[in-house]
Amino acid sequence: MKGLSQGQADNWFDQGNQLYKNQQYKEAIMRWEAVLESGVHSGEIYFNMANAYYYLNDLASSIYYYEKALELAPKDPDIQANRAYVQNALIDVVRAQPKTLFQKWDEASGQLLTADAWAWLSILFMALFVFAVLSFRWVESPGAKRLSFVTALLSLMLFGGSVFLGQKTQSYSKNYRWAIVFQQEMSVRSGPRLSDDALFELHAGTKLRLLQTQDQWQEVELTDGRRGWVLAQDLKAL
Amino acid sequence: MKAIVKYIILIFVLAAPMGLEAQVEFVAKVSKKKLGLNERLRIDFEMNEDGDNFEPPDFEGFRVLGGPNQSISNSWINGKRSYSKTYSFFLAPLRKGAITIGQAAIEIDSQRYKSLPVEVMVTEAVEIPKDGNNADYLASENVHLVAEVSNTNPYLNEAITVVYKLYVSNQVSITSNWREIDSPKYADFWSQTLDQKGQLQIYEGQYRGEDYRYVILRTTVLYPQKTGELSIEPLTLDVPIDVRSNRRDFFGRFMTTRVNKTISAGRRTIEVKPLPLVNRPEDFTGAVGYFDFDTSISRTELDAQESLEYSVTVRGEGNLKLFELPKPQFPNAFEVYEPARSDKISTRSTGMRGSVAEVYTLVPQNQGNYPLPELSFSYFDPNLERYITKTATDHVVNVINGPEQETTQQSASDQSASTVPVDKERFRYIKLKADWTPTNPTPWFGTWAYWQWILGLLLLLPVWFALSAVRERYLGDTAARAQRQRKRLIAQYLSEAKAQQNNPSAFYGALERSLHLFLKAKLKLETSGLSKENISKLMTQRNVAPEAIERLIGLIERCERARYAPTTAVDVQNDYSEAQEVISMVNSTKK
Numbered sequence: 001m002k003g004l005s006q007g008q009a010d011n012w013f014d015q016g017n018q019l020y021k022n023q024q025y026k027e028a029i030m031r032w033e034a035v036l037e038s039g040v041h042s043g044e045i046y047f048n049m050a051n052a053y054y055y056l057n058d059l060a061s062s063i064y065y066y067e068k069a070l071e072l073a074p075k076d077p078d079i080q081a082n083r084a085y086v087q088n089a090l091i092d093v094v095r096a097q098p099k100t101l102f103q104k105w106d107e108a109s110g111q112l113l114t115a116d117a118w119a120w121l122s123i124l125f126m127a128l129f130v131f132a133v134l135s136f137r138w139v140e141s142p143g144a145k146r147l148s149f150v151t152a153l154l155s156l157m158l159f160g161g162s163v164f165l166g167q168k169t170q171s172y173s174k175n176y177r178w179a180i181v182f183q184q185e186m187s188v189r190s191g192p193r194l195s196d197d198a199l200f201e202l203h204a205g206t207k208l209r210l211l212q213t214q215d216q217w218q219e220v221e222l223t224d225g226r227r228g229w230v231l232a233q234d235l236k237a238l
Numbered sequence: 239m240k241a242i243v244k245y246i247i248l249i250f251v252l253a254a255p256m257g258l259e260a261q262v263e264f265v266a267k268v269s270k271k272k273l274g275l276n277e278r279l280r281i282d283f284e285m286n287e288d289g290d291n292f293e294p295p296d297f298e299g300f301r302v303l304g305g306p307n308q309s310i311s312n313s314w315i316n317g318k319r320s321y322s323k324t325y326s327f328f329l330a331p332l333r334k335g336a337i338t339i340g341q342a343a344i345e346i347d348s349q350r351y352k353s354l355p356v357e358v359m360v361t362e363a364v365e366i367p368k369d370g371n372n373a374d375y376l377a378s379e380n381v382h383l384v385a386e387v388s389n390t391n392p393y394l395n396e397a398i399t400v401v402y403k404l405y406v407s408n409q410v411s412i413t414s415n416w417r418e419i420d421s422p423k424y425a426d427f428w429s430q431t432l433d434q435k436g437q438l439q440i441y442e443g444q445y446r447g448e449d450y451r452y453v454i455l456r457t458t459v460l461y462p463q464k465t466g467e468l469s470i471e472p473l474t475l476d477v478p479i480d481v482r483s484n485r486r487d488f489f490g491r492f493m494t495t496r497v498n499k500t501i502s503a504g505r506r507t508i509e510v511k512p513l514p515l516v517n518r519p520e521d522f523t524g525a526v527g528y529f530d531f532d533t534s535i536s537r538t539e540l541d542a543q544e545s546l547e548y549s550v551t552v553r554g555e556g557n558l559k560l561f562e563l564p565k566p567q568f569p570n571a572f573e574v575y576e577p578a579r580s581d582k583i584s585t586r587s588t589g590m591r592g593s594v595a596e597v598y599t600l601v602p603q604n605q606g607n608y609p610l611p612e613l614s615f616s617y618f619d620p621n622l623e624r625y626i627t628k629t630a631t632d633h634v635v636n637v638i639n640g641p642e643q644e645t646t647q648q649s650a651s652d653q654s655a656s657t658v659p660v661d662k663e664r665f666r667y668i669k670l671k672a673d674w675t676p677t678n679p680t681p682w683f684g685t686w687a688y689w690q691w692i693l694g695l696l697l698l699l700p701v702w703f704a705l706s707a708v709r710e711r712y713l714g715d716t717a718a719r720a721q722r723q724r725k726r727l728i729a730q731y732l733s734e735a736k737a738q739q740n741n742p743s744a745f746y747g748a749l750e751r752s753l754h755l756f757l758k759a760k761l762k763l764e765t766s767g768l769s770k771e772n773i774s775k776l777m778t779q780r781n782v783a784p785e786a787i788e789r790l791i792g793l794i795e796r797c798e799r800a801r802y803a804p805t806t807a808v809d810v811q812n813d814y815s816e817a818q819e820v821i822s823m824v825n826s827t828k829k
Contacts, residue, residue, distance in 0.1 A: 006674060013672050020668055040674035048668040057609035057634055072675070078666045085606040085665055088571035119683035126695045134702055166683045184611055185567070203567060203611070 009035050013045060025052040043073030047082070054086055060204040060236075062086045064180040067207065067238050074111070091203035096223040109165055110172030118166030125159035177210040179220070179235040188228035192217030199228045210237060262287050262346055266339065266353040270379075275331055276363040278303065281339060283325045283353055287346045292325055295340035299360075300329035331360040377479040377497040380407035382445055383455075385422075385473065385503040393511050394465050395526035395557045396620040397589030400458045402473050402503055405443070405450040411480045411494075419500065420474035426464040428560055430585045432457040457587050461557045462510040474502040513618050519627050521564060525617035527556015527589070533566070533613050533630040542640040545601045548633075550577075552615060553593035558583050563596050564615050569608045573601040605640025606665070609633075727825060728818050731756045735814065742810050746800035749817055753794060756821055770794065777824075786823040793820055 016031035029052050032045050050065035066083040073079060099107075113121070132152035139145055187198035192214045202208075211219040211227070218232040262285070269280040279300070283292070294306060305327030312321050331337065336359055341352045382405040389398045400422075406412055438453040445452070455473075462468060480494045487493050513526070529552050536547040550563050559581065568574050575598065583592035602608065612632035619626050682688055731752040738744040757773075770791050777787045793816055800809075 009674055010672070014670075017668060017670055036677065039677050041677045042672040042674050044669040044672040051665070051668050054607065054665070057607065057632075059609065078669070082666050085604075088604045088606055089569040089608045091567040091569060091611070093570040115681055115683040116679070119688050123688075123691050123695070126692050130695050130698050133699055137703075137706075170681065170683060 009038060009040050016045075016048065020048065020052055023055070025055050028052050029056075041068075041072070043069045043071075043076060043079070046072065047076070047079050050079075050086075051082060054082070059086055059089055060180055060182045063090070063205040063207070064182075064236055064238070067178065067180065071238065086205070090205040092206045094206060094222050094224050097225045107172075110168050110176075112165065113169065115166050115169045115173075118162045118169060122159050122162040122166065125155045125162060128155035129159060177237060179208050179210050179218075179237040181206045181208065181230075181234060182236050183234035186230055186234045188220070188226075188230055190228060192219075192229045196229070200226065202230075208235065210235075262349075262351060264289070264342075264344055264346070264351040264353050266342060266356050268339070268356050268358060271357075272359040272361065273331065274361055274363045275334055277331075279329045279331065279358065281327050281329060281356070283342045283344075285323050285344055285346065285351070286321055288321070288323060289344035289346035289351070291343075291345040293343040294325065294327065295342050295355075297327070297329060297339060299332050299337040300339070301332055302327055303330050304328040331358075334360050334362070336360075374497055374499075376481045377410060377499045378501075380410040380481075381405070381412070381477060381479055381499060381501060382450075383473065383475060383501045383503045384445075385470065385506055387470070387506055387508065390506070391509050391511060392462060393526060393618065393620045394513050395461050395463070395524055395560060395618075397527070397557065398460050398462070398508070399587050399589075400460060400470060400506070401587070402455040402457075403443075403452045404455055404475075404477075405445040405452045407445075407448065407450050409482065412477060413480055414478050416475045416477040418473070419476050420472065420502075422458075422471045422473045422503075424458070424460055424470060426468045427460040427462055427470075428557070429461075430459045430590075432459065432585060432587065459585055459587065459589055461560055461589075462508065463560075465510045465512040468508045468510055470506045470508065472502045472505050474500060476500050514623070514625075517625055519614075519616035519625055521614055521627075522616040522618070522625060523561045523564070525552070525556060525561040525615070526620055527554055527558075527617060528619060528621075529554035529556060529615070529617050529628070531615040531628040531630055533633070535610070535633045535635065538634065539636045539638060540602070542602050542605055542637050545599050546635065547597050548600055548610065549595050549597040550613065550630075551593055551595040555589055555591045556617065558590045558592060558594050561617075563594060564613050566598065566613050567611055568598075568600060569602075569610075571602060571604045571606070572608070573603060575599040575601075600635075602635065602637045603640075605637045608635040608637065610635060728821050731821060732814065732817055735817070739807075739810055739814065742800060742805040742807070745810050746797045746805070746813075749813065750794060750797035753790070753797070753817065753821075756824070782824055786820060789816065790820050790824065793817060 012031050012035045016028040016035070019025075019028035019031060029049055032049050032052075035041075035045060046065045046069035050062045050069060053059075053062035053065060063083070063086055066079055066086065069076070069079045070083070129152050132148045132155060136145055136148040136152060139148060181202050181204055184204050186202055188200050188202055189196040189198055206222070208220040208222060208230075211221055213219070213232065216232050217229050218235060219227065219229050220235070221227045264283070264285040267282045267284060273279055283294070288310075292306070306325040307327075308323070308325055310321075310323045312319070314320075325342075336357055339356045339358060341355055343350055343352050345351075384403045384405060386401045386403060387398060388400075389396070392398045404412075433456070438455075440451050440453055443450055443452050455475075460470075477499050479497050479499055481497055482492045483495050485493045532551045532553075534549050534551070536549075540546055548566065548568075550566060552558070552563060577596035577598045580595050580597065581592070583590050583594070585591070610633045612629055614627050614629040616625055616627040618624070732749070735745055735748040735752055738748050757777075773794075774787050774791055777790070778784070793813065796809075796813060
């Protein structure tokens with residue numbers, strides 16, 4: 001937090017909440033934006049902004065902030081419920097391709113914990129390992145020796161596992177970058193040129209996965225597997 | 239005053255004949271203005287009042303074949319008199335080129351009138367002499383079919399009008415119906431023909447500078463569908479024409495001959511301009527004209543499963559039937575039915591006019607606020623020569639009560655489509671408490687600091703082992719040192735006794751002193767004056783082993799006894815080693 005105390009952020013947040021209550025949605029969003037500019041965020045503030053944008057009928061912004069909120073609080077039922085409202089009002093319906101069990105596991109493992117949480121876990125397991133090795137050296141009864149041996153072995157394996165998952169989480173957040181369509185209607189083309197064929201149309205609020213970029217063009221993938229190129233200016237990355 | 243009245247009377251008197259004279263007409267009429275060298279020309283000098291002293295022009299460049307022939311007609315119709323007196327000449331040209339027939343003069347009511355000079359064009363001799371009295375020739379010269387095109391250089395899809403007019407001069411008449419031989423085909427046009435209803439209206443008009451009567455046979459509105467040169471195929475009619483001949487019937491009336499002529503409107507070529515490509519809006523679908531665009535919804539608040547109507551309307555003037563209305567996009571929670579199209583178009587000579595509407599029936603499936611995206615419509619204005627985009631206002635549909643219905647949506651964690659029911663609850667309220675985290679956390683996993691932690695923990699193992707090895711060595715050292723200390727202690731206390739080993743009485747005295755000294759130093763006991771019972775009691779209190787106490791007491795007793803009884807060197811030796819053992823035993827006692 002640069003130059004802004006916790007209390008100040010709370011203060012502006014509360015002011016925004018009050019304005020929202022009085023249905024002054026634009027003013028509320030301005031307050032909340034100020035909080036975000038101060039360098040802190042939370043799932044709650046993104047949720048509130050998304051709700052305000054919903055009442056301003058700005059569906060793309062609304063979806064954008066719901067997705068942001070879900071990044072910070074993936075299991076929150078309120079966010080999911082309100083996002084369903086907005087998704088009903090969107091024009092595009094993208095049905096995700098069914099995934100194999102392995103793919104599901106693969107993705108779930110990349111989103112289980114944050115990379116830093118895995119880092120702490122790995123340190124914990126390493127400490128446990130060191131402790132177990134030392135106790136193996138010092139205890140004398142065979143039962144205790146066996147226990148500490150097993151503990152050392154297990155914690156070493158768990159250490160390796162958490163380092164692996166930490167790496168995976170890090171690469172997941174690098175490989176899975178998302179964006180929301182902000183243009184009312186845009187064409188997805190087969191290549192990064194205006195002369196390339198328009199494959200299909202997308203409308204505001206649709207969530208896309210970002211792949212590669214060239215100049216002002218961005219390759220995207222929908223959750224149903226369709227791919228194409230769009231102008232990067234029509235998107236807003238999460 | 240009287241003078242003014244006189245003047246007014248004078249003005250009336252002078253003005254009276256002028257009013258009469260204004261109606262006098264004296265004109266020269268030629269049968270044709272263009273003729274071959276081998277043809278003949280008739281010229282009539284016509285007046286509507288009786289005149290005298292007719293003075294014909296000198297007809298320079300012509301030879302007078304006949305004339306002057308004088309004819310007078312005088313008729314009363316509905317009490318109105320019409321009079322005409324004509325002098326006719328038949329002339330043959332003598333040379334080619336433009337020849338001016340000079341003025342003729344006549345005196346009517348002692349006023350001299352002059353006709354206007356007439357210019358006649360004389361061309362090369364023609365093969366068939368255009369006999370001014372030949373019925374066929376007259377028919378073809380006096381009936382013309384013309385296709386008038388309103389704009390021969392229109393834009394693609396811009397309305398143009400083709401009007402077919404049949405011009406008939408005053409010399410011939412058409413009394414029976416014509417037959418259409420060849421209807422024009424408009425291959426690359428969208429066309430609509432406006433039928434002339436009922437009796438044909440007869441208009442007065444000019445055709446190549448001459449007075450004609452004409453009828454409008456047909457008006458066709460065309461919308462070019464292709465760019466480039468397009469041709470309109472001609473309209474061809476078979477027209478029966480009544481031509482007045484010179485012969486007269488029994489009653490002196492002119493006899494008419496009927497001639498069937500095939501006349502054609504001629505082929506017209508139209509150069510169609512393409513619509514400009516620059517600044518063409520993306521949503522342009524080919525509308526050309528002047529339009530208004532609007533969208534409307536029948537209701538803004540309703541319950542789920544009720545229906546509302548959303549209509550898209552374009553009204554104005556242009557190719558209304560020839561473009562598609564913009565297709566609106568609706569939220570996915572709406573059930574959308576095929577739109578019903580309603581056209582209210584009337585076609586006039588300037589093009590189509592009216593409105594085109596598409597009405598969509600929508601049935602929302604879930605509650606919520608549904609903003610309908612704004613819709614825009616682009617058309618090309620051929621007058622301004624640019625594209626115009628009109629955007630209709632957007633609408634918001636508020637679905638108040640929704641059923642407990644499942645909707646497909648993406649779940650947060652895996653982006654796969656799974657059904658998450660939107661429960662019956664309202665849109666949830668905002669959260670009032672927030673936990674702040676830095677917006678851009680620096681990742682810690684994988685950094686050098688993180689690996690330092692891991693390495694540090696791993697390094698604990700060798701460090702620990704090294705330390706424990708050192709400690710063990712240190713512990714071994716202390717055992718040896720304790721041994722040395724004990725020896726030093728014994729040596730310290732028993733050095734005097736050891737020195738007196740050869741003198742038993744002195745030895746025992748020194749031994750007893752040194753034992754008391756040892757107890758005093760070791761156990762902080764002043765024992766020299768105490769009884770043996772007290773010594774053993776105190777030592778028991780200080781946890782000295784009973785065996786050590788017994789042996790110490792025994793040793794002290796022996797020392798006391800040795801003062802009175804003689805002892806041997808063997809005893810001295812035994813007691814000295816006994817003292818060593820006892821001291822080390824007591825010394826090892828824990829405090």
